[in-house]
Amino acid sequence: MNLKSEDKARIKRDRARDAIALALASRWEEAEALNREIVVDFPRDVEAYNRLGKALSELGQYKRAKEAFSQALDISPANGIARKNLQRLAHLNEEAATPKHGSKVTPRLFIEERGKTATVSLRNLPAGGDHLRMAPGDAVELRISDDGLTVESPEEQYLGEIEPKLAQPLARLIEGGNRYAAAVTSVKEQSLVIIIKEIYQHRSQYGTISFPNNQPTGGIYPYPGAPPLPSDMDLEEEEIEFERPPIIDWDDEGDATIPAPPLGR
Numbered sequence: 502m503n504l505k506s507e508d509k510a511r512i513k514r515d516r517a518r519d520a521i522a523l524a525l526a527s528r529w530e531e532a533e534a535l536n537r538e539i540v541v542d543f544p545r546d547v548e549a550y551n552r553l554g555k556a557l558s559e560l561g562q563y564k565r566a567k568e569a570f571s572q573a574l575d576i577s578p579a580n581g582i583a584r585k586n587l588q589r590l591a592h593l594n595e596e597a598a599t600p601k602h603g604s605k606v607t608p609r610l611f612i613e614e615r616g617k618t619a620t621v622s623l624r625n626l627p628a629g630g631d632h633l634r635m636a637p638g639d640a641v642e643l644r645i646s647d648d649g650l651t652v653e654s655p656e657e658q659y660l661g662e663i664e665p666k667l668a669q670p671l672a673r674l675i676e677g678g679n680r681y682a683a684a685v686t687s688v689k690e691q692s693l694v695i696i697i698k699e700i701y702q703h704r705s706q707y708g709t710i711s712f713p714n715n716q717p718t719g720g721i722y723p724y725p726g727a728p729p730l731p732s733d734m735d736l737e738e739e740e741i742e743f744e745r746p747p748i749i750d751w752d753d754e755g756d757a758t759i760p761a762p763p764l765g766r
Contacts, residue, residue, distance in 0.1 A: 513543055520552050532556040540572075547577045554586055559636075563590050589633050589690070617699040619712040622692055623652055623661030632660050632693040639685045641695055645672045652683070652695060661693055667712075671697075674711060678703025681711075 516539050523532035536553035539546055554569035567590050573583035626632050634654075635641070641660060644651045649668030652660045663671070675681065680701040687694040699711045 509543075513539070513546070517548065517552075520549070524552060524555065527559070529556045529559040533560065545576050547573045547580055547583070550576070551580070551582050551586070554583070558586070558590065566590055614698070616710040616712055618696060619667065620686065620694060620696050621663055621667065622694050624664055625662045626691070626693060627659055627661070630690070631658055633688060633690065634658075635660065635685045635688055635693065637685050637687060641683045641685060643671075643675070643681060643683055643697070645675060671711065674706055674709065677706050679706050679711065 516535065520532055520535045520539065523529075523535060533553060533556040536549050536556060539549040540553065543549060550569050550573035554566045554573065557563070557566035557569060567587060570583040570586045570590070573580055574587070577583070623632075640655060642653045642655065642657075643663075644653055646662075648662070649665050650663040650672050652663065654660060662668070671681070679699060681697050682700050683695050683697045685693065686696050697712075702709075702711075
């Protein structure tokens with residue numbers, strides 16, 4: 502017996518919700534399998550093909566990811582998400598592809614704090630476009646080098662350098678015992694932007710501000726893509742939630758984005 506149209510809509514909605522949850526948890530193999538089931542039952546589901554392409558990209562299966570995004574474009578030629586992802590994947594080498602094993606960072610890393618956080622656009626990006634494998638929310642590592650600080654993926658893949666004006670004093674603080682966390686906030690063909698946050702100050706560095714010239718941008722940003730909260734809002738006294746947007750990776754303007762998880766205490 503054929504399912505009623507309202508039953509089909511409910512099943513499609515429930516599966517999409519589960520697929521988004523798997524992606525938010527970085528359970529990419531399960532996300533791939535579920536989205537494949539969805540496109541079998543709903544062969545014109547553009548969002549499912551985009552989610553499938555995203556999962557395959559995270560697993561390093563770029564050829565199959567291109568096929569999924571191409572299918573989304575065949576169904577909806579004006580779909581900007583699929584088009585931008587195909588443009589991004591065109592720069593990546595299928596033979597060199599390996600799945601990413603890095604974790605997403607906690608959303609609170611993206612809360613700006615005066616003197617403790619800085620947003621940095623990296624210099625000297627890798628010539629092969631390897632930085633395009635990263636996505637907003639991916640954790641990165643800071644490495645002290647002869648010239649200052651380089652940035653690497655958790656798999657020790659070079660991603661770029663921090664400008665010397667910031668890198669040199671920051672390297673001294675790291676050598677002095679301070680610890681910092683960092684993550685990607687924006688990915689484009691010619692740029693990679695990260696946020697750096699002081700997470701521990703060694704007692705020998707007491708009174709030294711990590712980022713004395715950094716000015717917060719006027720809001721508290723729990724995650725890339727989330728709207729700013731008022732700068733005077735006390736997060737410890739109020740529980741704030743954002744409606745979770747659909748999972749996407751590049752918007753129609755070409756900016757990389759990820760969903761904003763609910764923010765609470």
